[in-house]
Amino acid sequence: MSGNTHDVMVIGAGFAGMAAALFAAQAGLSVAQSGVTGGIDFSTGFIDLMGVHPVAEGVRWDDPWAAVEAVSRDCSKHPYARMNRPDMEAAIDGFTDFLASQGLEYTGHADRNCRALTPAGTVKRTWRVPRTAWKGVLALESAAPTVIVDFHGLKGFSGRQLVEMRKATWPGLRTARVTFPRGSGELYPEHMAWALADPKYRAKLAEAVAPHLGDAEYLGFPAVLGLVDPGRVVAHLEELTGRQVFEIPTIPPSIAGPRLRGAFDRGLPPLGVRTLSQATVTEAGMDRDGFRFVVGRGGGKTEVRAGAAILATGRFFGKGLMADRHAIREAVFDLPVVQPETREQWHDREFFNARGHAANASGLEVDELFRPLARDGRPAHERLFAAGAILAHQDWMRMKCGAGLAITSAWRAVQGLRQGVD
Amino acid sequence: MEIMETRVLILGGGATGTGLARDLALRGVDCLLAERRDINAGASGGNHGLLHSGARYVASDAAAAIECREEGELLKRLAPQCIEDTGGLFVAVQGDDENYIANFESMCAASTVPTRPLDLAEARHLEPALSDRLIAAYATEDASVDPFMLSLDNLAQAVDKGARYLRNAKLVGFEMDGGRIARSVFLNQTAGERFAIEAEIVVNATGAWAGMVAALAGAHIDILYSSGSLLVTQDRLTTRVVNRLRKAADSDILVPGGTVSVLGTTSVTIDSPDLCRPTVAEADAIIDDARAMIPVLETTRYIRAYAGVRPLVMVAGVGDARSVSRNFSLIDHEKDDVDNFVTITGGKLTTYRLMAERTGDLVCAKLGVDAPCTTRIEPLPASTRGEWTEPGLGPRRWIGERDGDDIILCECEMVSRKAVNQIIDGMDGQYGSSLLNGIGLRSRVGKGPCQGGFCGLRVTGHLYDEGYVSGLRGVHEMHAFTRRRWRGLRPVLWGLPLVQADLQEALYCGALDLELEADARDDGGDL
Numbered sequence: 001m002s003g004n005t006h007d008v009m010v011i012g013a014g015f016a017g018m019a020a021a022l023f024a025a026q027a028g029l030s031v032a033q034s035g036v037t038g039g040i041d042f043s044t045g046f047i048d049l050m051g052v053h054p055v056a057e058g059v060r061w062d063d064p065w066a067a068v069e070a071v072s073r074d075c076s077k078h079p080y081a082r083m084n085r086p087d088m089e090a091a092i093d094g095f096t097d098f099l100a101s102q103g104l105e106y107t108g109h110a111d112r113n114c115r116a117l118t119p120a121g122t123v124k125r126t127w128r129v130p131r132t133a134w135k136g137v138l139a140l141e142s143a144a145p146t147v148i149v150d151f152h153g154l155k156g157f158s159g160r161q162l163v164e165m166r167k168a169t170w171p172g173l174r175t176a177r178v179t180f181p182r183g184s185g186e187l188y189p190e191h192m193a194w195a196l197a198d199p200k201y202r203a204k205l206a207e208a209v210a211p212h213l214g215d216a217e218y219l220g221f222p223a224v225l226g227l228v229d230p231g232r233v234v235a236h237l238e239e240l241t242g243r244q245v246f247e248i249p250t251i252p253p254s255i256a257g258p259r260l261r262g263a264f265d266r267g268l269p270p271l272g273v274r275t276l277s278q279a280t281v282t283e284a285g286m287d288r289d290g291f292r293f294v295v296g297r298g299g300g301k302t303e304v305r306a307g308a309a310i311l312a313t314g315r316f317f318g319k320g321l322m323a324d325r326h327a328i329r330e331a332v333f334d335l336p337v338v339q340p341e342t343r344e345q346w347h348d349r350e351f352f353n354a355r356g357h358a359a360n361a362s363g364l365e366v367d368e369l370f371r372p373l374a375r376d377g378r379p380a381h382e383r384l385f386a387a388g389a390i391l392a393h394q395d396w397m398r399m400k401c402g403a404g405l406a407i408t409s410a411w412r413a414v415q416g417l418r419q420g421v422d
Numbered sequence: 423m424e425i426m427e428t429r430v431l432i433l434g435g436g437a438t439g440t441g442l443a444r445d446l447a448l449r450g451v452d453c454l455l456a457e458r459r460d461i462n463a464g465a466s467g468g469n470h471g472l473l474h475s476g477a478r479y480v481a482s483d484a485a486a487a488i489e490c491r492e493e494g495e496l497l498k499r500l501a502p503q504c505i506e507d508t509g510g511l512f513v514a515v516q517g518d519d520e521n522y523i524a525n526f527e528s529m530c531a532a533s534t535v536p537t538r539p540l541d542l543a544e545a546r547h548l549e550p551a552l553s554d555r556l557i558a559a560y561a562t563e564d565a566s567v568d569p570f571m572l573s574l575d576n577l578a579q580a581v582d583k584g585a586r587y588l589r590n591a592k593l594v595g596f597e598m599d600g601g602r603i604a605r606s607v608f609l610n611q612t613a614g615e616r617f618a619i620e621a622e623i624v625v626n627a628t629g630a631w632a633g634m635v636a637a638l639a640g641a642h643i644d645i646l647y648s649s650g651s652l653l654v655t656q657d658r659l660t661t662r663v664v665n666r667l668r669k670a671a672d673s674d675i676l677v678p679g680g681t682v683s684v685l686g687t688t689s690v691t692i693d694s695p696d697l698c699r700p701t702v703a704e705a706d707a708i709i710d711d712a713r714a715m716i717p718v719l720e721t722t723r724y725i726r727a728y729a730g731v732r733p734l735v736m737v738a739g740v741g742d743a744r745s746v747s748r749n750f751s752l753i754d755h756e757k758d759d760v761d762n763f764v765t766i767t768g769g770k771l772t773t774y775r776l777m778a779e780r781t782g783d784l785v786c787a788k789l790g791v792d793a794p795c796t797t798r799i800e801p802l803p804a805s806t807r808g809e810w811t812e813p814g815l816g817p818r819r820w821i822g823e824r825d826g827d828d829i830i831l832c833e834c835e836m837v838s839r840k841a842v843n844q845i846i847d848g849m850d851g852q853y854g855s856s857l858l859n860g861i862g863l864r865s866r867v868g869k870g871p872c873q874g875g876f877c878g879l880r881v882t883g884h885l886y887d888e889g890y891v892s893g894l895r896g897v898h899e900m901h902a903f904t905r906r907r908w909r910g911l912r913p914v915l916w917g918l919p920l921v922q923a924d925l926q927e928a929l930y931c932g933a934l935d936l937e938l939e940a941d942a943r944d945d946g947g948d949l
Contacts, residue, residue, distance in 0.1 A: 042925060044933045058938050120879065120897065124935040155829050155839075156876075158883035164892050165939075177887075186829045251879050251929065316924035323916040325706060344702045347915055351908035351927075352901060352937045359915075360927075397932035 005305040006032040006274065008417060009293055011281055011332060012312030012320065014039045015406035016388025018264045019095050020310045023414040025271035026094070032304050033268070034276040034295045039318055039389070043403070044249040045223070045256030046116060047092065047106065049127035050080070051400030056355045062112045064127050064404075077393035079409050080401070082368060091411030092404065096128055102263035103229045105131035115140055117248050119157050119222070121165025127404060130256075132223070132230045136246035139218035145172035146218040148248070149209050151180045153187040156251045157222040176212035181205050189255040192224035196233050206240035216243060223247040223255050228262060276302055280319070284332045286381050308383035310413045311335075311364070311372065312406070313390055320390040321363065328362050330390070335372050335380055338365050338392040356398040363392035369416035370409060385413035423607075424617040428454035428586070430785055431606055431621035433593060433635060436466030437569060437771055439627035440576035441778035441797075442785075447583035448800060449786060449793035454619060455577070455587040456608060460854065460863055462573050464629040464695070466771065467863070468730020470652060470677040470684050472663060473497060473565040474772040475510055477537060480529040481522065482670060486749055487533035490772045491563075497775065498565060501802040504572040508678055510564025510663035511545060512537070515714050516555045518668045523558045526667060530560075537562050549660045551716050564663035566679050569771055570863065578805030590854030591617075596624075596639045601761045603639055611854050623762045623785055630695035630731040632767035641758035643751075643765060644736040647693070649729055651700035652686030653708055653914065656723040656871065659683045659716060666715050673711040676719075685712055685719065692731070700727035705913035723918050725871060726910035735768045750777045754784060762788070807848045807864070831884055832877035834870020839884055841865065846890065856902035857890060858882065873919075874907040875926035897939055904930070 006029075010021045013035030021033040050067040052060055054074065061067035065085060072081035080088075096106040106128040108114050113125035114137045129137060139146045150159035159175030166173055180187055181204035182195040195201045209219065219237070225247055226233030237245045249256060268275055276295045279302070283294035290307040311332060313320025322331050328339045328346075339362040340346055346359035364372040364386045371379035372386045387409040389396055396402040430446055432439045435457030446453045457463070476491035498505055514523050530537040538561040545559035546552050552559075577587060590611040597605040597618070605618045626635045633645040658678050666674030677684045688704045705727050713720040735751040750769030755761075766781040779795045786793060819841065828838045845864045846857070853860060858881060861867050867881060868874035882900050885891045891899060915923055930936045 039928060042928060042933075052938070060938065118934045120882075120900075120934040120936060120939075122897070122935045122939040124933075152827065153829055155831060156880045156883055158886045160889075161883050161886035161896055164886055165894060165897065167893070185827065249933070251876070251933075316921045317928065319921075323920050325709070325916050342702075343706075343916065347912050347923075349699075349909075349912065351904050351930075354937070356931075357927075359920075397927050398937065400932070400935070402928075402932055 004032065004274065006030045007306065008308045008310060009034070009291060009304055009306035010310045010312060011035060012314060012318065012388065013277060014312065014314050014318055014388065015043070015403045016312035016314070016410045018260070018268075019091070019407040019410035020312050020387055020413055021268055021273045022098055022271070023091070023094065023411055024310070024417065025268065025273045027414060027418055029417070030272060032274045032276060032306060034279055034281055034293070035313070036278050036280055039314055040260050041257030042252045043256050043260070044118065044254070045130050045133070045259065046124070046126040046249070047096070047128040047403040047407070048400045049092070049113070049404035051113060051125040053399060055395060055398040058354060060125055062125065064113050065111075071399065075393060079366075079391045079394055079405060082370070083408055083412060087411060087415070088404075088408045091408045092128065094411070095407045098267060099260070099263050102267045103231065104259055104263045105231055107131050107134050117162060117166075117220075119249055119251050121162040125400065130230070130247070132225060132234045132247045133249070134246065135218060135244045136220055136248060139220070139244070139246065140170070143170045143172060144217045145215050146174070146220060147209070147212055147214070147216040148173065148175045148220040149212070150175065150177050150222060151187055152177060153180065153185055154189070154192070154222060155186070162248070174216070176209065178208040178212070181208060188253065189222065189224045189250050190227070190253065190258055193227040193255050196224065196226050197228070199236060202233060202236050203240060206237060209241060213241060213243060219243040219245045220248055221245065222250045224250070227255065227258060230259065276304070281332055286333070286384065290383065308385070308417050310410070310417070311384065311386040311390060312388045312410065315363070315389045318389065328359070330364060333380065333384070335364055336375050338362055356395045360395040360397060361393055363390050365392050369419065370413045371416065383417065385416055387413040425605070426454065426617065426619045427621070428452055428619060429622045429789065430454070431456065431619050431624045432627055433606075433625065434464075434627035434629060434631075435461045435573070435577070435587065435589065436464050436627065436629055437462070437573050437576070437774035438466075438629070438766055438769070438777050438781075440573040440580065441774045442625060442627060442766070442781050443580035443585045443587065444576040444583075445778040445782040445795055445797050446785065447580040447585040448796050449782065449791065451786065451789065451791055451793070453585050454621070455580070455585065456591040456593070456619065457587070457589045458592045460589055460860055461577065462570055462863070464631065465730040465732060466569050466573060466629070468650070468698070468728055469569065469771055470675055470686055471566050471569055471679050472675060472677045472771070473505055473567040474770065475563040476533060476535040477510070477512055477530055477562040477564070478665060478670065480526070480533045480535055483749065484533045487535050489776060490770065491533070491535050493773045493776050494563065494565065496798065497567070497772075500800070501572065501575065503804040504575060504802070505565050505567050506678070507565045508662045510562040510665060511540070511549060512560045512562055512665045512667040513545060513552060513556055513715060514558040514667035515553050516557055517714070518557065518666070522668055526560060535562070549662060549664060551659050551718050552664070553715055553717055555714070558667055560667065562665070564665070566663060566677050567771065568679070574807040574864070575802050575805045578807045579803055589852040593635060593638070598639065601759045603760065603763055612852055621762075623764065623788055625781060625785060626763065626765040627767070627781070629767055630733040632733055632765050636755070636765055639755065639760050639763050641755045641760055641763065641765070643753065643767070645767070646691060646734040646736050647695050647698075648732040648734050649690045649692045649698045650687035650732060651704040651708065651727055651729040651913070652684050653705055653724050653727050655683045655685065656725050657682065659718060659722065664716065673708040676712065676716060682725070695731040695733075698729050698731045699909050700729040700913045702913045724914040725919060726873060726907070727913040728910045733767045752777070752780050752784060764788075806844070831880045832867045832870065834872050834877065835866030837865050837867050837877070842867070842881060842884060843888070856899055857885060858899040858903040859906055862903060862906070868903065868907055871922060873911055873922060873926070874903055875922065875929060878903050897936065900936060
């Protein structure tokens with residue numbers, strides 16, 4: 001077992017964990033980070049800030065800052081109620097600047113949410129989209145003549161579904177199904193993206209879509225346009241087709257996760273982050289001096305000591321929360337979890353119930369510094385912080401605040417941590 | 423209003439109705455089956471899938487025990503494609519009623535139900551999942567049956583022999599003419615239009631809904647609605663059917679079915695069969711009780727729950743649901759002054775054929791037809807309509823017969839695009855309120871660990887691609903399908919199923935905003 005001591009251990013490798021590791025490293029702290037592929041692999045790649053409030057009424061907001069203000073006012077325990085706008089902007093800009101430095105540019109409107117197409121044909125409001133999706137936002141806004149391309153063998157992405165769903169307000173939307181220039185049978189976005197790293201296949205793809213272009217101004221593809229430098233692939237396809245090209249996310253397994261993860265895998269180690277990737281914390285202990293973790297199992301075990309820790313382990317899917325038949329528990333330190341009294345109350349009888357499910361607002365209660373509280377109502381540890389979806393009193397899935405909450409609460413956790421260190 | 427004619431109108435497409443359609447068609451009697459929703463939408467689709475040896479009933483109802491034994495033997499021989507002849511065990515654990523145990527063998531003998539005492543080590547060797555606190559064990563001849571394949575195969579042969587059927591045909595009322603039903607009026611739920619059927623005889627085979635249907639004709643049947651919930655495990659826990667050796671109670675049967683096991687059941691009296699759905703409390707009660715028999719039930723992964731309603735026909739003076747006879751009731755409504763109306767309800771899946779036979783006999787007597795029933799000797803042919811309900815068929819077909827451009831839409835159960843097309847073809851255009859639910863009923867789509875989270879999206883995309891849906895219809899389909907799956911998921915949301923549900927909501931709501939785009943629509947009923 002090898003050992004090492006760090007200023008902070010970040011537990012979790014989703015949006016919150018990645019952001020926490022980034023912000024802590026940028027602040028000059030020595031950082032270790034653990035965590036397996038989490039929710040990030042199932043994301044659209046969009047960065048939602050705030051889109052719906054009150055959830056029960058399904059009120060959608062174009063101005064996310066007004067929505068943040070409203071939710072902070074109406075739900076005083078929502079994590080956003082403990083933040084301020086300059087910090088939140090700094091956090092998200094810091095995050096997207098880092099991604100841009102790794103070849104993944106993000107963009108959006110200056111002061112309002114984008115409306116972006118999803119693979120279900122729905123339109124969602126989101127704050128920042130990958131630059132490769134931006135022209136899609138413009139095409140949708142202007143309802144310009146557009147062709148959505150889909151592929152034989154790529155399941156879960158139907159151009160026809162998008163057209164049918166949107167045809168009432170977007171009559172110029174068409175679709176064309178083509179054969180992908182490399183590989184036959186079943187196709188996967190990641191393989192397609194690797195293929196398109198080669199300009200030869202981009203040329204062949206452009207040839208395949210050429211007969212379908214007609215009067216289209218825009219050309220939309222499922223998100224398969226390159227893994228490491230999608231901006232270049234998109235630009236090349238624009239040059240080859242003479243059309244504005246954009247990507248639409250696909251359902252998992254999508255390319256968004258590998259792109260984001262690749263950016264962090266490339267960008268965090270040079271900042272001094274020690275990543276123990278694809279390994280989870282198997283033992284955790286804390287005392288007055290700090291924290292001791294064992295990461296991984298068997299021969300690959302690593303012991304990590306840290307003066308502080310940030311818990312960014314997510315919810316049930318991220319394995320930050322666990323449930324048996326009787327109760328919801330926090331997985332690493334067994335911290336108290338705010339939750340409904342009985343399992344009967346966890347979930348509503350209707351999946352799509354407008355109020356959402358009570359279990360979604362369960363999680364960790366934190367203080368002003370984003371330190372989780374112990375059973376006595378005091379911080380569980382002076383230097384233990386929490387960020388992201390594990391926080392209680394929010395429903396990111398229904399409020400559309402997932403990545404935004406992850407990034408901004410990671411920022412706050414690192415701020416709190418620095419106050420302690422300074 | 424369109425008017426169709428037939429000699430015999432069968433209301434209800436469960437095991438009894440489809441069995442009767444086959445029975446009559448084999449006798450050469452013209453018949454038409456009309457089902458409100460879909461095949462096995464009621465109790466025929468909401469049970470264990472247990473082919474009773476009869477041993478369950480030896481203490482309470484010797485006649486039922488004998489019927490089960492005889493019918494079980496017949497079906498194993500005549501419909502082997504629907505049955506897995508697993509054999510069964512009856513086991514007792516410390517604390518169970520020792521008098522009941524002591525009398526079990528002689529009660530079985532009295533009902534001619536074969537049984538063989540096992541020593542405890544042998545029982546645990548046969549089924550290692552059994553508790554080490556076993557105090558008695560017997561081998562019996564229980565088996566598991568695929569109720570969907572059974573009904574679909576019955577219907578398929580009926581149609582081959584000239585019977586017709588309509589799904590998504592909701593009975594609105596009867597037009598009476600003196601002491602007869604002159605016309606039965608329906609709503610076609612696919613097209614939203616009314617139509618009528620004129621028949622010489624109307625058979626009410628609507629199970630738990632039989633009382634409501636009879637009332638439309640002015641006849642009266644008192645039915646107690648007993649809802650039973652069941653849990654499906656992710657893995658198959660035993661090779662055989664395992665019964666608790668005690669007086670009939672909740673949670674005393676574990677039935678293997680392909681790659682899973684089904685555990686149940688409860689008995690909760692409800693006010694209307696339309697209110698039947700599994701609950702969190704029932705799931706907990708079932709596990710808390712059954713783990714004494716099979717301890718791994720405490721820790722195993724459950725993938726969903728479901729519920730069905732037993733239609734228990736009340737006889738004056740009988741109290742609780744468990745003591746009401748599980749035998750079937752065949753009622754000639756001549757006694758209610760409706761001459762051409764017959765109700766068949768109650769009973770068990772195991773005796774569905776006998777129920778169809780007796781009903782067929784009565785119908786033929788009333789029609790003056792003297793063709794005898796042949797389902798006692800005639801094998802039930804396997805059809806292509808039922809085959810995709812079989813666990814494990816997807817992977818076998820995929821590996822054995824796939825062609826180059828086919829792709830898998832349901833990855834958990836390996837149902838391909840071509841298989842989905844074949845299933846849709848088998849639905850004869852009668853899609854009703856939800857095509858996706860119809861596909862789910864006829865296949866393993868939505869039944870694996872993802873419970874529809876991924877395959878629901880992929881199959882929806884495919885429905886658009888093939889032109890089966892247009893406009894916002896596909897998203898309405900997604901809603902209907904998700905609502906239906908959720909009923910079964912909600913009671914078992916802890917551990918891994920909760921992780922899966924968290925992912926599904928992240929995808930459907932967090933990523934796709936599906937909760938905002940389309941109205942939630944009530945599609946009624948449970949499966």
